Amino acid sequence: MTVAAGIKTLKIDDRDFSARAQETILDVARQNGIFIPSLCELKGLSEVGACRLCLVEIKGSNRLFPACVTPVEEGMEVTTNSERLQRYRRSILELLFTERNHVCSVCVSNGHCEMQTLAQKLEITHVRFPYRYPKAEVDASHQRFVVDHNRCILCSRCVRVCDEIEGAHTWDLKGRGIHVRVITDLDEPWGSSETCTGCGKCVHVCPTGALFEKGRSVAEMMKRRQFLPYLTLMREDRE
Amino acid sequence: MATIDFARPTAPNQDKRWRIVESTMRRVGHHPRALIETLHTVQEAFGYLDRDALRYVAASLHVPLSRAYGVATFYHYFTLKPAGQHTCVVCTGTACYIKGANQLLGALKSMLKVEPGETTGDGKVSLLAARCLGSCGLAPAVVYDQEVAGKVSAEGLRARVAQWMSHDA
C-alpha cells in the first residue's frame, strides 16, 4: 500500500484533518492540540478502552465511540466536546471519585495527579453521588515503593507496563466488579514478590497517587514517563 | 515456533490427585490458554484452589502468578477455601427469588450464622448462593450436596440442614 492510499481525511470539531489509516481519533486529536480526556490510555501501552472518558460522537451514529481505540475513517465527522459528552464525562469522573478514598489534600500526588487535574478541567466542583468509603489497604512492604489501594482507579496501566514493557507480569487484577484490586503475584505483599524486578515503571505510569516511591514528599513525587516512548522506539527499531 | 523445555515444576506433594491435574495439562500441551480447564480439574480433585496449587499450575503452564490468581478470583465457580463437609446451595435466580429464595437464604444465614460463600466454624456446612441452577420450573430450588431439591420450604430446609449439623459424620 502506498502512503497516499493510506491517508484518510476527516473532520474533528468542524476542522479538517488528514491522518494515516492506522491512527485513532485520539492520536489525531492529540497531534492537533484537541483535548480529549482519558485516564486508562497511555501512549506506548496497549489500549483497553476502559475508562470511557474519551468517548466522542461520530456523525451518523447514536452510539458514542472511545477515541483511543476507534480508527479514523474517510469522511468521518467527529465531535469531541458536546454538552452531552461533557455531562457524561463529569458523571464518570464523579463515579470514580466515589469509588475509593481519594483524599487529594493528603496525597503524595497532589498537584500532579491526572485524575485531580482532569476533575478541574471538567469543571467538577463537587461529587453528587454518595461516596463509598471502602476499607482499602496500603502495602508498604516493598523496599522502595508503596501501593495505596485507596487511590487506585483500576486503569490497569501498571499491569500493562509490567507485562508489555518490563515483561515481568508481576501485576494483575483480582476479583471482579466493584471488588477488583490490583495485585502482585498471588495477591502477596509486594515486598515479597518473586517476580518484581523493582524497575519502578508501574510507579511512573500510575496516573494517581496509588503507586509512589517511598520517602518522596508531595512536591517531589513527579511521575517520569520518558522511558516509555524511548523503549517503544528502541524496540520497534530492533524489529 | 520453537518451544523451550523448561524443567517442569513438581507437584506440591505426593497426593495422587496431582496425576489427574498433570494429565489435564499434558492433554493440552501445557499451553497457557488451558489455565481455566486446569483450574477446573484442580477444584474437582481437591475441592478448592490453594496457593500451592495455583503456584504449581501457573509454573507448569507458564502463566504469570498474578494472572493465575486473577483468573481464579474472577470466576465465582472457583473457590480458594476448602468447602465444609456438606454444602447447601440456595438458588437465587429470578424464578426462585420471586418464590421466596431470600427467605430461604435468610433462614439459613440466621441458623448457621454465616454469610453465603462461608463455612460454619466447625467446618460442617458451607452455604452458597447460586445465580441460577436452571431449575426454575421447580422454584425455589436448593442443592443439598449434589442433589437438587425443588419447591423447598423454609421448614424443610432447616430440618435437612439441622440433620447435617447434629451428625458427626
Next chain:
Amino acid sequence: MSKLKLATVWLDGCSGCHMSLLDLDERLLAVAEKAELVYSPLVDQKIFPNGVDIALVEGAVSSEEDLDKIQMVRERTKTLVSLGDCAVTANVPGMRNPFGVRAVYARAYRENVTLEPGIPNDSVPRLLPCSRPVHEAVPIDVYVPGCPPSADTIFYVIGELLEGRPPEICAKTRFGA
C-alpha cells in the same frame, strides 16, 4: 443600602479555611464595607441569626450536633457556600469512615487513654456513622473546593456573591488545592 449579612460556620474541619479567610488581611476591610459579619467562630455571637444572606461553611458533617446546626443554618440562609475540601468532600474527617464509629471511639477514648478510659455519654456530641460532605445533608448553592481555598479564591467568591453574581471558581481552585 443596608449591608448584606455574612456568616461563617465551622463544622468538622481544622479551621484552616477560616485561617485562609483571615489571610484576606487588609481586604477584610473591603468586605466589611459591603457586608456585616453576623455570625462566625471569629466573632462573639452565640446564636445564628435569621435572614443571613451568605454563609460560608467549613468542615464536614460528622456529629449529630453538626447535622442539627447545618440544618438550622440552611433554613436561615439565602446562599450557602460549601467552603473547602472538608465541606465539599468530607476530606480528612471522612478518612475515619472506612473504619466505623466504634473503632474511632475505641482508639480515641480507650486505646490511647491512660486516665479513666471510657466513651463519654454526654457533653461530647455523638458521632454520625459517617462523616459526610455538607451537600449530602442540605442543599448547597456554591462549592469552593481547596484545602484550604486560597485567600484570593475566598476573596473572589465573597466579592462575586456580594455583587449578586455566581462565582466561576473552576479556574481558581480544585480538590486538594
Next chain:
Amino acid sequence: MTPEELIEIAEAEREAQSEYAHTFNVCVAAGCLSCQSQSVKDALDQEIKTHGLEHTCRTKGVGCMGLCSEGPLVSTEKGTLYKKVAASDAPELVESVEVGPVSRLVCPTDMPFFQKQKKIVLENSGVIDAERMEDYVAAGGYSGLIQALTEMTPAQVIEQVTRSGLRGRGGAGYPTGLKWSTVAKAQSTRKFAICNADEGDPGAFMDRSVLESDPHRVLEGMLIAAYAVGASEGFIYVRAEYPLAIKRLRTAIRQAERLGLLGGNICGTRFSFHIDLRLGAGAFVCGEETALIASIEGRRGTPRPRPPYPAQAGVFDEPTLINNVETYANVPMIIRNGGDWYARIGTEKSKGTKVFALAGRIQNTGLVEVPMGITLREIVFEIGGGIPDGRNFKAVQTGGPSGGCLPGQFLDMPVDYESLAKAGSIMGSGGMIVIDDSACMVDVAKYFMDFCMTESCGKCIPCRVGTYQVHELLKRITGCESTPQDMSMLQELCDLLKTTSLCGLGQSSPNPVLSTLRYFADEYKAHVEDHNCPAGVCGNGSGGAR
C-alpha cells in the same frame, strides 16, 4: 460415514425399536431427575422384569417433556402422559399395558400447554434417548448435515439460512445468515465456530434442556455452520453448573467422532471439524462474545471494545462464528426442510419458533416452544394456565437482567423481537418470569441491579461503579428512606450506564429499572413520597420478595 450408512443405522434402530410393543418414556432431564425420576425408571425396569416382559416392554430415558411443574413425567408409545409419577406407581403402570391407562396419573394432553406449541428445536425433546446417537439418527438426525455436505455448497447453505430469516436466539436477534456470510468471507486458513451455552440469565433454562435432551441436534447445527463458514475447529462453551448437560455433550461428541461425523474428512469429503468443550466458571459476562473469547483463551472474562468483531478477529485472533445453543438447534431442520419452510412460521421480521422457560407465579412452569407472533396472553394464560393461588397478574419479565418488565397492557402484544424492544424489554435468550401482585416492582428492579452489579467484570467505570450506585439508590428507595432527588439521580445514572458502558452487560443493565419506572411509576412514587411499599414487600431495610 456415507449417506447410505446413515440410512442403515436409522433403519436398524427403527427395527430394533419396533420389537417392543410398549415403551415407557421417562424424563431424565434435570427437572424431573430432581424429583427422583431415575428411581421411577429403575422401578419400572424392575417391574418389567418381574412380569417377564423384557422382550415386549421397555423403558427409555428421554429428555425434557416441558411440563416441569408436574414431574416426574412418563409417557407411553400411545401418547399417554403420566404426571407426578412415583416409584411406587410402577406396578400399576406396567399392568396398564394390558388394561389401559392409569387414570389417576394421566395428564391430559389436549390442554393448551401442549396444543399451542410448535416444536422445531424441541422436536426430539422428551422423545429420544439423549445418550443414544442411534435414536437421534432414527429420528432423522444428521440427514441435514449429510445433505449439506453432499448436495450443497457452503454458499447454498448460507443462502438457505438467510432465506429462513433465522435470527440469533441468544438475545440480540442478529440475522444468522448475515453473521455466517461475514465469517465465510473473512480471509483466513483457520476459523472457529463456537456454541455459546453459557446460559447465564437467571430464570432461563432453555439451553440446558436442549443440551440434556437432544445434544446431537446442537452438534449437527454446529457442523453445518462450520461447513458453511469454513471453520475447522469449534468450542462449546458450557456452564460448569450444568453437569448433566456436560456429560451428555461429552457422550454425544464421542459418539459422533466414532461414527466419523466429527473429526477429519467427514463423510469422505474434505471438510474436517473438531469440537472441544470449554467449561464456564460462573461469570454471566462471559455470555458477551468478546468476554467469552477471552475465557476460552484462558483469561479473565472481560469484554473488549468492538471492532474488531469476532467475525474478523475472534478466538486466537482468527475469524470466529459465535451462535447460541438454540440458534444452532434450529439449523438442521432448516436444511432438511428448506429456508422457505422455516420462513413461513412466525411473523414478518421474526421467523420461526422461540423456546421459552416459563417460571415464576404461573400454574404450568416449564419449557415451551411457540411460533413467533403468539401473544403474551396466550403464553401466560393459556399455555401457562394463568396465575395460581387466586392472585392477579402484574407483569411478565423477559430477557433476564438485560430485559424489562411488561405490564398487563402488553398482554395482547405479539411476541417478536421488534414488539418486545418497542415495549422496553427484549426477547433475550428466552427466560419468561411471571410476576403476580404479591411482588413489588421496585424490589424486582433492585434484584436485577444486584445481579448486574455482582456480575459486572469491573473493567469500565460506568458499569463498575454505576451499577453499584444504582443499586444503592434502589436500596434506599426500597428501604423507604429516599428523597425525590434520588429519582432524578436514578434516571441520570441509568442513562449513563446505557450510553457509556463498554459492553452489552452494562449497556442493558438499566433496562429492568427503566421499564419498571415506565410502567410502575406509581410504585416508585409510593416508596419515595409516601415511604410505603404498596405490595408490602419492602421497608425497614428488609426487602426481598415473599
